Amino acid sequence: MDNLDTREWLLSNGLGSFASSTVCDARTRTYHGWLIAALDPPSQRTLLLSHLDASLEVAGQIFALSTNFWTGGKVDPLGYQLLRSFEIEPIPTWVWSESNWQLVRQLVMPYGRIKEEESGNRILIQYRYEGDTAATLRLRPVIGDRNFHHQQSAASELHFSQLVGQQQICLQAMRPDWTGTPWHLRWSAGDYKQEGVWYWHYYYPEEKQRGLADTEDLYSPGYLTVRLQPGDAIALEAKVGLPHPDQPDLSPLDFQQAVQTQEQRLYQWPSCQVETLLESSNLPTPTDKGQSPIFQQLLRAGDQFIVYRASIAGPTVIAGYHWFNDWGRDTLIALPGLALATGRYAVAKGLLETFGRSCRNGLIPNAFPDAGAQPFYNSIDAALWWIETLGLYLEATQDWEFLAQQYPVVRQIYKGFMAGTDYNIRIDAADGLVTWDFPGVALTWMDAVIDGQPVTPRCGKPVEINALWYSALCWASRWAQQLLSEPGANSRWLSNQRDRYTRQAQQVKASLQKFWNPGRGYFYDRIAPDDVPDPKIRPNAVLALSLYHCGFPAAQGRSVLKVASRRLLTPYGLRSLERDDPEYVGTYAGNSHYRDRAYHQGTVWSWLIGPFIRAWSRFYDSEPVPFDCQPMLEHFQQQACLGSISEIFDGDPPYAAQGAIAQAWSVAELIRHYQDLGRQGKGE
Numbered sequence: 001m002d003n004l005d006t007r008e009w010l011l012s013n014g015l016g017s018f019a020s021s022t023v024c025d026a027r028t029r030t031y032h033g034w035l036i037a038a039l040d041p042p043s044q045r046t047l048l049l050s051h052l053d054a055s056l057e058v059a060g061q062i063f064a065l066s067t068n069f070w071t072g073g074k075v076d077p078l079g080y081q082l083l084r085s086f087e088i089e090p091i092p093t094w095v096w097s098e099s100n101w102q103l104v105r106q107l108v109m110p111y112g113r114i115k116e117e118e119s120g121n122r123i124l125i126q127y128r129y130e131g132d133t134a135a136t137l138r139l140r141p142v143i144g145d146r147n148f149h150h151q152q153s154a155a156s157e158l159h160f161s162q163l164v165g166q167q168q169i170c171l172q173a174m175r176p177d178w179t180g181t182p183w184h185l186r187w188s189a190g191d192y193k194q195e196g197v198w199y200w201h202y203y204y205p206e207e208k209q210r211g212l213a214d215t216e217d218l219y220s221p222g223y224l225t226v227r228l229q230p231g232d233a234i235a236l237e238a239k240v241g242l243p244h245p246d247q248p249d250l251s252p253l254d255f256q257q258a259v260q261t262q263e264q265r266l267y268q269w270p271s272c273q274v275e276t277l278l279e280s281s282n283l284p285t286p287t288d289k290g291q292s293p294i295f296q297q298l299l300r301a302g303d304q305f306i307v308y309r310a311s312i313a314g315p316t317v318i319a320g321y322h323w324f325n326d327w328g329r330d331t332l333i334a335l336p337g338l339a340l341a342t343g344r345y346a347v348a349k350g351l352l353e354t355f356g357r358s359c360r361n362g363l364i365p366n367a368f369p370d371a372g373a374q375p376f377y378n379s380i381d382a383a384l385w386w387i388e389t390l391g392l393y394l395e396a397t398q399d400w401e402f403l404a405q406q407y408p409v410v411r412q413i414y415k416g417f418m419a420g421t422d423y424n425i426r427i428d429a430a431d432g433l434v435t436w437d438f439p440g441v442a443l444t445w446m447d448a449v450i451d452g453q454p455v456t457p458r459c460g461k462p463v464e465i466n467a468l469w470y471s472a473l474c475w476a477s478r479w480a481q482q483l484l485s486e487p488g489a490n491s492r493w494l495s496n497q498r499d500r501y502t503r504q505a506q507q508v509k510a511s512l513q514k515f516w517n518p519g520r521g522y523f524y525d526r527i528a529p530d531d532v533p534d535p536k537i538r539p540n541a542v543l544a545l546s547l548y549h550c551g552f553p554a555a556q557g558r559s560v561l562k563v564a565s566r567r568l569l570t571p572y573g574l575r576s577l578e579r580d581d582p583e584y585v586g587t588y589a590g591n592s593h594y595r596d597r598a599y600h601q602g603t604v605w606s607w608l609i610g611p612f613i614r615a616w617s618r619f620y621d622s623e624p625v626p627f628d629c630q631p632m633l634e635h636f637q638q639q640a641c642l643g644s645i646s647e648i649f650d651g652d653p654p655y656a657a658q659g660a661i662a663q664a665w666s667v668a669e670l671i672r673h674y675q676d677l678g679r680q681g682k683g684e
Contacts, residue, residue, distance in 0.1 A: 004067070004080055008032075008641045008661050009092050010321055012304040015112035016042020017121045018321060020661075023642075024080040025094065026067040027051065029206045030216070031322035034107065035238045036148050037121035039181060041112070042307045042318060042326065045148040048171075048183050049141060049238045050218050052125065054079075057136040058101045065096050065103065071201040071215055088642040089297070090263055101131030108258050111265060112308075122239035126255040129228040137234065139190075140223040142199065144216075145173035145180035149323065151216035154198045162221045164192060167250065168243055171221060184243045188235045188250045190226035211591025266300045294633060298671045301636075301644045302338045305664040306347060312368055314354045315347050320647050320660035328355060328366040329445055330665055332385035333607070337668025340396050348393050349402060355386055356409040362416010363425075380425055380436055380443035383413045384468035391475040391548055403479055404486060410476055414501075417469070428461070431511035432504055434469045435461045437529045446540075446576070446600040450593060456576075456600045461527040463515045467544035467551060470508045474549035477501035509551040515544075521559040523552075537567050537578035539608050546611035550618065557619040564612065571631035572649040572657075573666075574608035576600040579651065586652035588659070602651035603658070606632070610669025613676050629677040632670065645670060 005023040012018045016038030021027055027050065035049035054065040055077075064077030082096045094105045109123045129135055143160065146152040155175075163170040167187055173180030200217045207214040226234050235255040309316040309326060317338065319330040331351060339348035358365050358375050364382040365375035387410060394403055420426035423438040436443060442454040444462050449455065480498035483489055515523040517533065523541035524533035541560050545552060552560075567578040577584050577600070585598035609627060616625050632645070640646045640657040645666040647659030 004075070005086070007639065009088055010304065010641055010644060010662055011092065011107065011109040011123070012307075012318075012321070013109045013112040013121065014303075014307055015121060016045060016307045016318060017109070017112065018045075019107060019109050019123055020322060021051065023086045024067055024083065025051075025065075026069055026075070026080070027202065027204065028069065029204050029322065030151055030212075031148055032204075033144075033148075034125070035121070035123050035183075035240075037181070037183075037240045038307075039121075039240070041310045042316065043309075043311075046181055047144045047146055047148050047152075048181060048240070049123070049143055049185070051142050052236070053140040053142055053220070054103075054105075054127075055138045056096075056101070056103055056129075057138070058098075058131060059133055063096075063098065069203040069205060071203045073203065073205070091259060100133070101129070101135060103135075103137070104128045104130075106255075106259075108255065108262055110258050110261065120240055122237055124255050124258050125236045125238075126233055126252060127226075127228075128233040129230065131230050134230070135228050137190075137226040137228055138223055139226070139236070140220045141185055141238075142218045142220050143171060144218050151204075151213055152218060154200060154217040154219070160196070160219050160221055162194065162196075164194060165243070167192075169221065170242060181240060182242055183238065183240045185236065185238045186243065186250050187224060187226075187237075188252055188254075189232075190224045190234060192222055192224050194222040196221050209589070210595070211593075266303065292674075294637070295671075295674055297637070297643060298667065298674060299342060301662070301667045302342065302664075302671050304644070304662065305334065305667070306338060306344075309368060312354050312358075315350045316354070316368065317351070317664050319665075320663040321641075321644075322660065324660055324663075326368060328364055328368075328382040329379055329385060331355070332364075332382060332389045334665040334668035335389050336392050337610070337670070337672035338664065340392055341668075341672045345393070345397050345399075348389075349397075349399070352386065352390055352393060352402075352406065355382075356390075356406050359383070359386075359409050359412050361421045362413045362419075363421055364413070377422060378441060378443060380423070380434070380462075381445065381465055381468060383416070384465065384472050387413060387472040387475055388468060388547060391471075391478075394479075395548075400482060400486065404483060407479060407483060410479065411497075413472070414476060431514065432507040433461045433466045433511050433514075433527075435529070444540075446538075448596040448599040450596050455597055457528075458526050460529045461514075462540060463523045463525055464540040464543040466508065466512060466515070467547055470505060470512065470551040471547040471549040473501050473505035473508060477505060505549075505551075512551045515541075516556055520563065522563045523556075523560060536581060536583075537563065539564065539568055539574040539576060539605070539611070542568075542574065542608065542615050543611045545615035545618065554619055557615065561612075561616055561619060565626055569612065569627065570604050570649070570651070570655055571628065572609075572635065572655050573604045573606040574612060575602055575604050575651045577602045577651075584651065587650050587656075588648060598651075599648075604649040604651055604655060606645055606647070606649065607663065607665035607669050610665075610673055613673045617676065625676065627677070636670070 007023045010020045019034045021032045033047045033050045036047050038045050056063045065079040066077050067080045084097050085095045087093045092107045096103045106126045144152040157175050159174050161172050170184045172182045197220050202216045204214045233252040235252045305318045316326040317331040319327045355364050363377040364386045366379035366382050367376040425436040428435050437459045440452045442449050444458045446456040477498050480494045484494045517524050525536045525538045526534045542564050545557050568574040584602040588598045588603045613625050641661035644662035646657035647663035649655040
């Protein structure tokens, strides 16, 4: 495995479906496959097509091009030894070759449109051959039908039916008590032979490292044989559903058209005005930043997370690939980078409207379930992040009509916190601060729980929650004043609201001084329910300084940032706990228990570089941010998932990338502050 390039690639389609694997073409995770389809966008993600095993016969010699891991760590075939190059831009492209031949494979996952059946969950594959003589390409589809979190096992009761047609097969998994998803595979040339066979014991080394199930059985219904002359190409398409009876035959031109459509939608952004799933591109006139190649790559990376959710009939944000769904807190934190910094105001508005419509008891959902189920409200800060993000949207757009529509939601959140709401979230009348106390749950972003006990207990009064509360009160006061100028405004009522918010903001600002720890020159992370302050050095103090309205004096802000620079800052973000703390865990590894123990106990979170930059710019506006972005940009372009940013990194050098390979708020914060970093990275 040491000789294999196991860096990963990712394609997505705006519906929650994705394709992903490694540069060396070996699958190392349960989540690797070429068609993992979101059957109820963006949920019910189901692996259908794992890959195509390929071999090429040239002048009587057969070259196996695939690379597979098997139980025990055996690698067979050794196709990676013939792999000469891989490129992620503009689409994933592999080149295998020997002295007298070359085979190029490319993949494209067309952007999905929920209203257009013909543009649903699908992937297109093309092989192009060059050589001195004709060759024979054999392709064997390797398939499954299972939840993307789980593995498939061969069983006597599990069958895959196939209906062979003209240059296509229709496939469907079946058991006596269950019928799987119908889908089809079609091709532009070749002869197909039915020959069903199980491949037992595929091995996923990344799952082994995570302490999870790591073995799978996959099925192949047959194989395709294609005779290729030099310069010939063959295209294939795997697509959910049954084929349309009137669809034209597949051609390599269809592949090229799909690539051109993707390039038009993504690579001409922001100058083009092409219809997308949710809106037209609505970016401002291109600037130097917008024309930067690496910034354009960041825009494309951010686009992968904005998807359509069928259960709410609107936009949402996938928190990360491969395994995360859409979460309220993550969406709202990522929204300024993904939508406001890129001028996608309709997406931002739609997201805010969707979450606001689901406000209950003053809380904003932290997760939307599938259709027919209720949202989850297990977050103390999603509602406050909603207000903060609404404020940023309004500052960017001056959309006061939208403010008037959403102001009742602002009032509902305010009333919920004031009167008390779920999880004993309430306002302490003595100091005006937000507090909460509920056993067995973790309601802030540090939310790991093991055996019913939070790993990072933060009940009581967390510092960043109360900084958000202060900013929310300031926003509410400004908005009440703004609405006073609208025709037909209830002047007396709005004036009273404005004055009340202002008084409360002043009280909270004074009470925020309870968090100051002069001995360490830092903020207490929280004040526990028994009024004992927590002196741990965590990045939540930096979060508290980064909001639009900051309730802390400049001297304290500068001190906090200096401490954070020394104790938390790394080349990839901020540690979640300083290294000198006895509870610090420097490596995120092992099974889920060990990983959860490390998750917020020293692990580096890349998204936190955004709050650090905002806070630094506020309190040290004449000094450059003490952060060299080159390692982060090299990670983005050359490491882990090519063209995206990992969720987390080890707290100890060399800061190995961990967690999800592509994380929305990690990418969003780099988009938001790319210009502030003072470097343009490779490709400039």
